[in-house]
Amino acid sequence: MKIAxxxxxxxxxxxxxxxxxxxxxxxDVVCLQELKTADESFPEAxxxxxxxxxxxxxxxxFNGVAILARGETPVxxxxxxxxxxxxxxxxxxxxxxxxxxxxxxYLPNGNPQPGPKFDYKLKWFERLIEHARALLALExxxxxxxxxxxxxxxxxxxxxxxxxxxxxxQPDSRAAFRxxxxxxxxxxxxQIHPHDDHLYSFWDYQAGCWPRNAGLRIDHLxxxxxLADRLVDAQVDRQPRAREKSxxxxxxxxxxxxxx
DNA sequence: ATGGTTGAAGATCAA
Numbered sequence: 603m604k605i606a607x608x609x610x611x612x613x614x615x616x617x618x619x620x621x622x623x624x625x626x627x628x629x630d631v632v633c634l635q636e637l638k639t640a641d642e643s644f645p646e647a648x649x650x651x652x653x654x655x656x657x658x659x660x661x662x663x664f665n666g667v668a669i670l671a672r673g674e675t676p677v678x679x680x681x682x683x684x685x686x687x688x689x690x691x692x693x694x695x696x697x698x699x700x701x702x703x704x705x706x707x708y709l710p711n712g713n714p715q716p717g718p719k720f721d722y723k724l725k726w727f728e729r730l731i732e733h734a735r736a737l738l739a740l741e742x743x744x745x746x747x748x749x750x751x752x753x754x755x756x757x758x759x760x761x762x763x764x765x766x767x768x769x770x771x772q773p774d775s776r777a778a779f780r781x782x783x784x785x786x787x788x789x790x791x792x793q794i795h796p797h798d799d800h801l802y803s804f805w806d807y808q809a810g811c812w813p814r815n816a817g818l819r820i821d822h823l824x825x826x827x828x829l830a831d832r833l834v835d836a837q838v839d840r841q842p843r844a845r846e847k848s849x850x851x852x853x854x855x856x857x858x859x860x861x862x
Numbered sequence: 863a864t865g866g867t868t869g870a871a872g873a874t875c876a877a
Contacts, residue, residue: 612869662871664877808865847868850867
């Protein structure tokens with residue numbers, strides 16, 4: 603079973619690229635982020651025609667997350683991250699596909715820092731950590747997939763000097779990510795590529811970042827122990843990023859064996 | 863070199 607995460611940066615602007623990706627890569631599940639559209643403008647028909655069922659949590663203009671599954675509709679288990687009824691951002695949706703509980707996460711960017719956006723990022727992170735703890739307690743296969751807006755280590759950023767003041771590499775951002783992982787999650791991509799120091803999933807549109815491989819690793823798939831045991835492979839799929847009118851992110855995927 | 867690009871909304875913000 604192939605499970606991917608893909609920040610599409612506008613699902614309607616990216617629809618041809620997304621459909622192309624579904625047809626070529628044939629993921630069983632794709633977690634999408636940055637839909638940048640309201641629920642009623644989600645391109646449900648086109649995605650259905652491509653053979654995928656979907657659940658989504660949209661928001662006009664910004665944010666928005668979805669989970670697509672080939673040949674079936676994901677069974678939604680959570681919409682919005684618990685812990686703050688006043689949080690109006692659409693950044694979390696969770697559903698079950700093929701016996702696996704799957705979360706699509708769009709963690710706040712947090713720039714500029716310091717400031718209220720960075721504070722929001724860290725508070726949102728605490729709520730994610732609490733919810734992840736509850737998911738681990740279920741002792742079932744879970745994947746937390748999405749755009750975490752965190753480079754876990756220096757080597758996950760193309761240049762630390764260029765990124766020094768960015769929210770994505772701050773010690774507080776990394777400490778929160780570490781506390782999450784150390785609950786017992788496996789960072790699947792890093793697990794498969796322990797020595798790759800140019801393992802990126804995002805390249806800024808500006809300043810020729812893509813052609814000179816000035817990237818960041820910020821899209822992650824975290825596996826519960828029950829799923830980590832079944833991890834076969836994890837890769838960055840660079841092809842979509844090379845195309846015209848691409849997202850600034852590219853898909854990252856894991857291959858999971860059938861339950862034994 | 864304090865720039866550069868993109869999407870969605872709407873003449874700016876978020877990334």
